[in-house]
Amino acid sequence: MNHYFTNNDNLKSERRIIKYNYGSSCFDFISDNGVFSKNKIDYGSSLLVTTYLQNKKNITNFLDVGCSYGFISIILSKELNVSGEGIDINKRALKLATENAKLNNVSVSFKESDIYNNVDASYDLIITNPPIRAGKKVVMEILKEGLKYLNHDGELWAVIRKDQGAKSIIQELEKLTPVTIAAKSKGFYIFFLKKN
Numbered sequence: 001m002n003h004y005f006t007n008n009d010n011l012k013s014e015r016r017i018i019k020y021n022y023g024s025s026c027f028d029f030i031s032d033n034g035v036f037s038k039n040k041i042d043y044g045s046s047l048l049v050t051t052y053l054q055n056k057k058n059i060t061n062f063l064d065v066g067c068s069y070g071f072i073s074i075i076l077s078k079e080l081n082v083s084g085e086g087i088d089i090n091k092r093a094l095k096l097a098t099e100n101a102k103l104n105n106v107s108v109s110f111k112e113s114d115i116y117n118n119v120d121a122s123y124d125l126i127i128t129n130p131p132i133r134a135g136k137k138v139v140m141e142i143l144k145e146g147l148k149y150l151n152h153d154g155e156l157w158a159v160i161r162k163d164q165g166a167k168s169i170i171q172e173l174e175k176l177t178p179v180t181i182a183a184k185s186k187g188f189y190i191f192f193l194k195k196n
């Protein structure tokens with residue numbers, strides 16, 4: 001079965017452009033078969049990035065975990081005027097993300113990494129719409145291990161749907177570190193963790 005995170009070189013390419021507006025900024029994203037939310041921007045990702053921008057801090061860098069074609073990181077980089085990085089295991093998505101950063105004129109670099117195995121820097125912000133379909137173990141590792149890659153006062157922001165176990169995931173994270181729910185909309189929870 002092909003998931004949005006399965007690399008499949010034989011999958012026919014059918015590139016398309018998705019348009020997205022934030023305030024007075026207009027963004028174009030090239031998308032293709034075999035990537036998450038290939039036809040439209042995901043509601044949860046949009047809610048995550050807009051909620052973060054409403055609560056933004058002064059940050060000097062960020063990491064987008066499971067970046068796909070770069071939606072979250074490209075908006076953040078443009079709106080905060082800051083460089084960032086994105087990681088994913090989907091090679092086609094990473095190629096698109098690199099093209100999309102150029103297309104939208106932002107400074108974000110993208111690389112392959114299975115969760116944090118290819119990450120060695122630390123960040124003021126880690127942000128993620130985690131791959132629920134990859135299973136709870138992967139999701140919890142992205143959220144828990146992410147704390148190790150945060151700078152002092154750094155925050156890890158995430159979106160998870162209520163019917164995907166948001167409440168129990170938040171309860172589990174609260175055993176480790178403070179969790180704040182920043183928004184709830186249409187069954188999506190936006191929350192962030194701070195380094196304890």
Ligand SMILES: C[S@@+](CC[C@H](N)C(=O)[O-])C[C@H]1O[C@@H](n2cnc3c(N)ncnc32)[C@H](O)[C@@H]1O
Pocket residue numbers: 004005006036037042045065066067068069070071072087088089090093113114115116128129130131132134138
């Ligand atoms: C829910 S999608 C979010 C995509 C994008 N950030 C967005 O908001 O449109 C989750 C992403 O995580 C990626 N992913 C799955 N397993 C991963 C892993 N082990 N390490 C890194 N990324 C992974 C998938 O390929 C997918 O692009």
